[in-house]
Amino acid sequence: MKILVAIAFILILGSLGSALFFLMRDKGKSNRTVNALAMRVGLSITLFLLLLAAYEMGWIAPTGLR
Numbered sequence: 298m299k300i301l302v303a304i305a306f307i308l309i310l311g312s313l314g315s316a317l318f319f320l321m322r323d324k325g326k327s328n329r330t331v332n333a334l335a336m337r338v339g340l341s342i343t344l345f346l347l348l349l350a351a352y353e354m355g356w357i358a359p360t361g362l363r
Contacts, residue, residue: 298356305344312337 316333323329351357 298351302344302348305340305347309337309340309344312340 312333316330316337319327319329319333348357352359
């Protein structure tokens with residue numbers, strides 16, 4: 298589960314980086330920035346729902362503060 302969350306987080310950061318790249322390169326003349334940010338939001342929501350489902354199924358458990 299840790300590997301899956303790490304991969305999803307890297308994909309989210311990559312999408313954010315590509316949005317920044319497209320913003321700087323296109324100067325607002327195309328929709329590539331909007332598409333990259335929409336993908337980032339979709340990946341974030343998917344990761345959140347995956348974590349909720351994993352908690353409900355018992356795959357992950359809270360550890361509290363240490």
